[in-house]
Amino acid sequence: MSTTGDSTTRAEWPLYEVFVRGKRGLNHVHVGSLHAADDRMALTHARDLYTRRNEGVSIWVVRSEHITASTRDEKDPFFSPSADKVYRHPTFYDIPEDVPHI
Amino acid sequence: MTTPNATVPAEGAQKPLQEHFDATIARDQRIEPRDWMPEGYRRTLVRQIAQHAHSEIIGMQPEGEWITRAPSLRRKAILFAKVQDEAGHGLYLYSAAETLGVDRADLTQRLIEGRQKYSSIFNYPTLSFADVGVIGWFVDGAAICNQVPLCRSSYGPYARAMVRICKEESFHQRQGYELLMTMMRGTEAQREMVQDAVDRWWWPSLMMFGPPDGDSPNSAASMAWKIKRHSNDELRRRFVDMTVPQADKLGVTLPDPELRWNPERGRHDFGTPDWSELQRVISGDGPCNSERMERRRSAHEEGAWVREAATAHAAKQAARAEEGAVA
Amino acid sequence: MSDEHVYLSLAEGHDDSDARWAFGTGFEDPLHGVDTAVPEGVDAAELAAHCLALGDDALVAAQRLAEWCTRAPELEEEVALANIGLDLLGQARLLYSRAGQVDGTGRDEDAYAYLRDPADFRNVRLAELPCGDFAFSMARLLVTSSWRLAVFERLARTAQDPVLAAIAAKGVNELTYHRQYAAEWTVRLGDGTEESHRRMRAGLEQTAPYLEELFTAAATCGADPAGVRHEVTAALRQVTEAAGLPAVEAEPLPGHGREGDRTEHLAPLLAELQGIARAHPGAVW
Ligand SMILES: [Fe+2]
Ligand SMILES: [Fe+2]
Numbered sequence: 053m054s055t056t057g058d059s060t061t062r063a064e065w066p067l068y069e070v071f072v073r074g075k076r077g078l079n080h081v082h083v084g085s086l087h088a089a090d091d092r093m094a095l096t097h098a099r100d101l102y103t104r105r106n107e108g109v110s111i112w113v114v115r116s117e118h119i120t121a122s123t124r125d126e127k128d129p130f131f132s133p134s135a136d137k138v139y140r141h142p143t144f145y146d147i148p149e150d151v152p153h154i
Numbered sequence: 155m156t157t158p159n160a161t162v163p164a165e166g167a168q169k170p171l172q173e174h175f176d177a178t179i180a181r182d183q184r185i186e187p188r189d190w191m192p193e194g195y196r197r198t199l200v201r202q203i204a205q206h207a208h209s210e211i212i213g214m215q216p217e218g219e220w221i222t223r224a225p226s227l228r229r230k231a232i233l234f235a236k237v238q239d240e241a242g243h244g245l246y247l248y249s250a251a252e253t254l255g256v257d258r259a260d261l262t263q264r265l266i267e268g269r270q271k272y273s274s275i276f277n278y279p280t281l282s283f284a285d286v287g288v289i290g291w292f293v294d295g296a297a298i299c300n301q302v303p304l305c306r307s308s309y310g311p312y313a314r315a316m317v318r319i320c321k322e323e324s325f326h327q328r329q330g331y332e333l334l335m336t337m338m339r340g341t342e343a344q345r346e347m348v349q350d351a352v353d354r355w356w357w358p359s360l361m362m363f364g365p366p367d368g369d370s371p372n373s374a375a376s377m378a379w380k381i382k383r384h385s386n387d388e389l390r391r392r393f394v395d396m397t398v399p400q401a402d403k404l405g406v407t408l409p410d411p412e413l414r415w416n417p418e419r420g421r422h423d424f425g426t427p428d429w430s431e432l433q434r435v436i437s438g439d440g441p442c443n444s445e446r447m448e449r450r451r452s453a454h455e456e457g458a459w460v461r462e463a464a465t466a467h468a469a470k471q472a473a474r475a476e477e478g479a480v481a
Numbered sequence: 482m483s484d485e486h487v488y489l490s491l492a493e494g495h496d497d498s499d500a501r502w503a504f505g506t507g508f509e510d511p512l513h514g515v516d517t518a519v520p521e522g523v524d525a526a527e528l529a530a531h532c533l534a535l536g537d538d539a540l541v542a543a544q545r546l547a548e549w550c551t552r553a554p555e556l557e558e559e560v561a562l563a564n565i566g567l568d569l570l571g572q573a574r575l576l577y578s579r580a581g582q583v584d585g586t587g588r589d590e591d592a593y594a595y596l597r598d599p600a601d602f603r604n605v606r607l608a609e610l611p612c613g614d615f616a617f618s619m620a621r622l623l624v625t626s627s628w629r630l631a632v633f634e635r636l637a638r639t640a641q642d643p644v645l646a647a648i649a650a651k652g653v654n655e656l657t658y659h660r661q662y663a664a665e666w667t668v669r670l671g672d673g674t675e676e677s678h679r680r681m682r683a684g685l686e687q688t689a690p691y692l693e694e695l696f697t698a699a700a701t702c703g704a705d706p707a708g709v710r711h712e713v714t715a716a717l718r719q720v721t722e723a724a725g726l727p728a729v730e731a732e733p734l735p736g737h738g739r740e741g742d743r744t745e746h747l748a749p750l751l752a753e754l755q756g757i758a759r760a761h762p763g764a765v766w
Contacts, residue, residue: 064257085252087258087557093557100564222544222753222754223753227591230547235567238563242560337764337766340763457555460554460558460670462673463670463673466674470672
């Protein structure tokens, strides 16, 4: 994957998916992704980037690799199972129960 | 890098996938990340979105220089927020690109090695504070012309990023134009600054739409795939038609003697940009190319120890948590 | 939907309450609607001096944060540092506006920011030191945000001037975030790698001589200095311990920023900040 140097000099922050509840009464909605070294940093970045620190909204962040995606349609002849892992961040998925609610 | 190629089904299986993809495009529906897509579509998107993301990030530089020098606190706050927005735009777009199986770190590497491009407009220097206004008016205005149609781009994550971005771009254009209106009401020297900035940025702004349609090799495929919705020349014409009345209102002259309203065609005729200049700037020979790249490279390289430290700390924390759980 | 419709719908409804745009960038006076009369029993000259000093701290700090623009170690940090800079710039503007209302001169925010010489500035000296590396910037932010938060929390409760109390209350939310951001980075860098540990330690050491100045009555502008010292010292100890770093201690630097003592770094900072504004007398921006 790397195009430069060895892995020790290239410490990349993992990808996180961000979900925002814009206001009370609404579901959390997927708004995009960002990179962060850890969960706390991901939350801080999410607040800075996707809500511009608008207080009162609720944010979930989850490591992209921890998201399990449903297949689009098991019977769908066009679905190509091997493509499952190719694109790293699915847009249609069920949100796992254990995502921390902040 | 893992490429989707490795997982593309064999010839026979690919045909129904291709038909399904074509039908989705024909119905004007969005392609989403986990859908099958032709490799050319994916590659075109990666190139276009990455180039777009790089442009947002490099585009922070010409204006960023003026935040510390802005002549009023209100202008300082506006400019600071605007340049920050551009960083956000870059992030939204890298995020969209990453849905296609590329890494932001790789894209950044390709940028600083000169293997991927960014918009040629950001290779021109900013010489006075009026440039901040003219960039908002012309460059963000041109970006709006380019990007509003992209809100309907066939690739879902790209289209959604564009919606978010376009909302902010309209602020950018307004603040620029408002700065210029204020300056035009000021001193004679300020009016001269505005006209000078208009003279310098007009032609480079027209070139932002890319080469004329006849010389734009990738355009046709992008239009067929509905990644792009209008041709370069069409967008350029829209920009001119939108800008001319604004220039009149402002009281500045656009530096094109051939510019005039054509009542028969219902739009403006205008002169031809110096395409050889665009070629020069794109190929790296613009006034500020090396400066811009150098800044991006040094920020990235000088930040490496910070990024590494954060990763190291996260790893240590994870190890500590595990130890704690075992004990 | 045609493109034009998309554009029109985008252009609509951008009022100044829109949270995506920076505070105070609209056309309205940020203190609009607030009763600006100086309450009875309040020493107007002292109140003005406090607003000016706290405003100078914020403006100089925001200017230093703006220097990070396009140079941050990661793009997400670019956005975060700008947010903090914008918060502080917003605080400076409100405080200057208040100073202009109470000192009898009727000056606007820009008169204070652009038309005073370095000798007239009253910021604490820690704010004006050069940007340094990311570790020093985080060390300084940790110290100044912890300190400013302690001051603002007290002013929000006890300031006799309701406008200053309101400005402080608004600032508390912002500063809480700044302190958290800086504390997290201090821990990451202190704990991260050998290099980051060394840099973070050096960054904190560099702030140490400027600490004592923060805990004087002149610096805390009406907030109880002993309480502020106690709170800040405890906060710094908590963070440095978590980061595996030694406590911040050094001989205090003589003199005081609030009395007009300056380092060599303020004059060039102000030359850059004020240059264009001063080159065009009579201009409007
Ligand atoms: Fe942008
Ligand atoms: Fe913009």
